[in-house]
């Protein structure tokens with residue numbers, strides 16, 4: 009006879025899992041799966057705040073309460089560490105970004121069924137969820153959804169546009185990929201939209217890179233108190249509070265340190281927030297140039313270097329010129345670079361990661377070279393999604 013089974017944890021992709029290993033979609037720990045397959049809600053299940061939850065690919069975990077959401081982020085990070093036999097000296101508090109805090113998002117738009125649909129894609133599908141509300145996006149970004157729908161409706165025929173929205177110092181930076189802007193009507197609609205909604209910038213990308221068509225004043229993001237030019241499409245941490253948490257950890261762990269190498273530095277999110285001398289290394293040319301210009305103007309203690317750290321990692325002899333290394337690589341991790349850090353004499357490494365699995369493999373390399381994982385802080389910037397980040401400190405004597 010089939011027994012009732014309790015959901016005991018949430019799997020990496022968001023399903024609830026019973027002690028026997030059975031996966032149940034949209035189940036929360038404490039829910040009970042009855043013999044007929046129905047779910048009896050437990051104490052950690054909450055009503056999803058958004059009407060689109062389920063089909064919308066933007067969120068997977070809106071049915072979980074705050075306690076279980078934070079535990080999901082923490083356990084993903086701990087599980088990754090333990091998969092490589094690593095235990096952290098200190099496990100810091102888990103940071104969860106609040107609702108409506110996401111300052112960057114890519115939405116998709118196209119005509120369907122006689123109207124324009126605009127929103128995130130459905131999970132595992134090309135279908136677009138036509139957003140009537142969103143509990144993830146900053147209100148400044150969501151406020152543009154309905155006007156964008158009207159503006160994009162000026163295009164004729166079949167089309168599909170990606171809409172990149174970023175909240176910059178001057179307001180919203182909006183990038184349209186695939187928007188033809190052909191003819192007077194489409195051009196007037198785009199410029200009228202930018203003007204009416206006081207966009208910081210509007211760029212159009214027809215396959216040759218983003219071209220600004222509206223930018224009343226240069227667009228910046230302020231990083232560690234320093235205004236840095238924001239190139240279209242450049243990387244920015246997903247939420248302001250998430251950035252503050254990661255930067256706070258780095259500042260604490262690198263306080264009083266001598267020169268720091270900031271690898272995969274982007275626009276200088278960490279470099280401009282630290283107090284001592286920092287050398288940044290970054291492969292994206294636009295981001296590197298923006299960082300270099302801001303450093304020259306405002307922060308003489310920051311020197312910026314353009315370098316592909318996958319093909320040309322910093323070598324042990326170069327790393328030895330620094331007291332500490334901070335790295336924040338893309339999802340793939342930084343295998344080649346971490347091998348050089350392991351072979352160097354540096355004693356302190358701050359590793360910020362957007363992928364606990366690749367981080368854990370790199371962390372193993374550091375541990376094998378005598379580093380101890382001194383502290384670990386789980387970070388959930390992508391609230392209600394299964395995307396998990398972390399900050400970590402490695403030390404060797």
Ligand SMILES: C[S@@+](CC[C@H](N)C(=O)[O-])C[C@H]1O[C@@H](n2cnc3c(N)ncnc32)[C@H](O)[C@@H]1O
Nearest residue numbers: 272273274277290291292316317318336337338
């Ligand atoms: C997760 S982002 C972090 C950026 C920055 N630390 C921040 O917090 O804003 C990763 C950065 O690595 C850069 N990157 C990707 N591949 C690289 C490579 N092979 N060499 C150097 N930088 C690279 C990306 O352009 C991006 O700026």
